[in-house]
Amino acid sequence: MSVWDELVGQGPIVASLSDVVANPSAMTHAWLFTGPIGSGRSNAARAFAAALQCDQGGCGTCQSCLMVAAGSHPDVSLVRTDGLSIGVDVARDYVRRAALAPALGRWQVLIVEDADRLTDQAANALLKSVEEPAPASVWMLCATAVEDVMITIRSRCRPVRMRTPSVDEVASLLASRDGIDRSIARAAAAAAQGHIGRAKLLATNVEVRDRRREILQQPLRIKTLGDCLVAAQDIVDEATSRADAQADELDQAELSNLRESWGVEDRGRRPPGYAGELSSMTKDQDRRRKRFARDAIDGVLIDLLAFCRDVVTTQLAPGADLVNADVAGDVATAAAAWTPESTVRRIDAIVECRTSLEANAHPQLALERMMSEFLS
Ligand SMILES: [Zn+2]
Numbered sequence: 001m002s003v004w005d006e007l008v009g010q011g012p013i014v015a016s017l018s019d020v021v022a023n024p025s026a027m028t029h030a031w032l033f034t035g036p037i038g039s040g041r042s043n044a045a046r047a048f049a050a051a052l053q054c055d056q057g058g059c060g061t062c063q064s065c066l067m068v069a070a071g072s073h074p075d076v077s078l079v080r081t082d083g084l085s086i087g088v089d090v091a092r093d094y095v096r097r098a099a100l101a102p103a104l105g106r107w108q109v110l111i112v113e114d115a116d117r118l119t120d121q122a123a124n125a126l127l128k129s130v131e132e133p134a135p136a137s138v139w140m141l142c143a144t145a146v147e148d149v150m151i152t153i154r155s156r157c158r159p160v161r162m163r164t165p166s167v168d169e170v171a172s173l174l175a176s177r178d179g180i181d182r183s184i185a186r187a188a189a190a191a192a193q194g195h196i197g198r199a200k201l202l203a204t205n206v207e208v209r210d211r212r213r214e215i216l217q218q219p220l221r222i223k224t225l226g227d228c229l230v231a232a233q234d235i236v237d238e239a240t241s242r243a244d245a246q247a248d249e250l251d252q253a254e255l256s257n258l259r260e261s262w263g264v265e266d267r268g269r270r271p272p273g274y275a276g277e278l279s280s281m282t283k284d285q286d287r288r289r290k291r292f293a294r295d296a297i298d299g300v301l302i303d304l305l306a307f308c309r310d311v312v313t314t315q316l317a318p319g320a321d322l323v324n325a326d327v328a329g330d331v332a333t334a335a336a337a338w339t340p341e342s343t344v345r346r347i348d349a350i351v352e353c354r355t356s357l358e359a360n361a362h363p364q365l366a367l368e369r370m371m372s373e374f375l376s
Helices: 011-022 041-053 065-070 086-100 119-132 167-178 182-192 196-204 206-222 224-261 274-316 325-337 340-358 361-371
Strands: 030-034 078-079 108-112 138-143 158-161
Touching: 011 158, 030 041, 041 065, 041 078, 041 108, 041 138, 065 119, 078 086, 119 138, 138 167, 138 206, 158 167, 167 182, 182 196, 182 274, 182 325, 196 206, 206 274, 206 325, 224 274, 224 325, 224 361, 274 340, 274 361, 340 361
Parallel strands: 030 138, 030 158, 078 108, 108 138
Antiparallel strands: none
């Protein structure tokens, strides 16, 4: 067992990071992990952090490795990104921490999970610490693409590019780690397009599978403008329920942590200061929930995009492998009903919708506009 076990399909990265762990003289103080959502870039950063702190290069079983995994190692900080952006105050806190000597480990590691969400001011605050690092500080920034990080920062980082794991790699992980039946694991891995967390959810939760199928049947049901509005609402509802499931669990854990640290009991008195803490935590949680909902809408759009790509593949190269093998019947129906040109038009509409949502468009309206391109 080792800290690298869960990094699926990242052999070359594991090899080069292990080399660095074995030769600390080759150490770099700033790293930039990039890869699509779900490729495991922050898991890779965490594994690297654990390996750097461990006496045996990342055994996965010692006290230090366990603390990093549990998020409780005093010398490995995860820079929190509850909101849509990381502000300058948060960045300054971590810059101060980066300068501290490690308490237990060898390095003072700071992992910024969504470095693309740093505001310009926050990035500037961080820049100095990256330019002139303290002897033990190590920054690990994670982002979707290198271009998402300010050029002055990224030019000082050593890049680590995660690749999207193959369907087979994800399927084997689900089978060996979670004991999921091979054929179910394979279908889920294909449908999740390399997103390991989503693949596991699809493989283990019938409700999630059914909802996905319903969403993918929408394109075939669009006949009138009214259908477009219903379909858009349906996507927003689906995204909200995905986001709520994710957020509820985190919110609950944070609330009980907060109550515990203030010694608040169910019927007891609230100590002074508690109400303020609670309200600022609730605000952060609301922001996070909105962000999850946006990410979830994008997840639904990626599913629809893959469906339409399967349709065009079927139209142009019948018999080729499908991403959505689980809804092959619907793909065939759409392939017969649409022309290749109109399928491409639908694909363009989805891509355009994703772009406008990224630029903060109103979700319902953007989705309605997209769906209107599905009227045949
Ligand atoms: Zn260890």
